[in-house]
Amino acid sequence: MNRGSLIAIRLLVAVVAAALGAIVASSSKKISHLGLCLLISFAAGALLGVTFLHLIPEAFEISGALGGVISVASGYFLFFLLTKYVFHVCPACSATHTEVNFRAITISMIVALSVHSVMDGLAIYSGALSGTATGIAVLLAVAFHKFPEGMALSLVASNSGMSRSTAFMISFAVEAITTIAGGAAGMALKFSEHSNWVGLILGHVGGGFIYLVIHALLGEAVKHHPRYTILAAVFGAASIWTVQLFFGSSHL
Numbered sequence: 001m002n003r004g005s006l007i008a009i010r011l012l013v014a015v016v017a018a019a020l021g022a023i024v025a026s027s028s029k030k031i032s033h034l035g036l037c038l039l040i041s042f043a044a045g046a047l048l049g050v051t052f053l054h055l056i057p058e059a060f061e062i063s064g065a066l067g068g069v070i071s072v073a074s075g076y077f078l079f080f081l082l083t084k085y086v087f088h089v090c091p092a093c094s095a096t097h098t099e100v101n102f103r104a105i106t107i108s109m110i111v112a113l114s115v116h117s118v119m120d121g122l123a124i125y126s127g128a129l130s131g132t133a134t135g136i137a138v139l140l141a142v143a144f145h146k147f148p149e150g151m152a153l154s155l156v157a158s159n160s161g162m163s164r165s166t167a168f169m170i171s172f173a174v175e176a177i178t179t180i181a182g183g184a185a186g187m188a189l190k191f192s193e194h195s196n197w198v199g200l201i202l203g204h205v206g207g208g209f210i211y212l213v214i215h216a217l218l219g220e221a222v223k224h225h226p227r228y229t230i231l232a233a234v235f236g237a238a239s240i241w242t243v244q245l246f247f248g249s250s251h252l
Helices: 003-027 033-085 091-095 102-130 132-159 164-189 196-223 226-247
Strands: none
Touching: 003 102, 003 132, 003 164, 033 102, 033 132, 033 196, 033 226, 102 132, 102 164, 102 196, 132 164, 132 226
């Protein structure tokens, strides 16, 4: 299988994960708050694992110390600015604390999520260039997060007054278009696996993931179910470490 086909399949897996989350939300009368928190925390642990085991080390290796620091900082502050001035880039994280005014936040959530999902697509593309272990670890971390993300966006859209079918379609369309667009942008640029830009993208994505993890884990651990959310995060990180053990640093 050529690399382009492999990336396309991985993008599809991420979109399907989000669609499954949206289906669960659309077909359920009530979503358990604890259940959603556990899913978010598991995904946050996986994002943290892939960031420190793969994204940041490879960013520094490919782009050097200065490039690595700048790229990680740029990803972190992009998500910080989006959260501060638009809406939180992790709709699942914010949805666990949102009780009212769903209609007012739906559009802002979609805008912020679009940027987040483009970065997910770029992460899948860049991970595929970096080797088997990194590629699979990135895919798992993104897919783990896409499931509660699809649930959250569908829930918020539904609570804003939309029908369940409309809420599902909006969630699916936003996730599919933006995630695939991120991967397609990477493929269109045709970077080589040793390109300095690949390292910068990996670092930038890693910085964004760090921001998501800090908000998701600290928000849930401090305010809700600290014991369960931390345990779920540990299992999420362990899943990425397991990929590292099985695949090591082999390249495609």
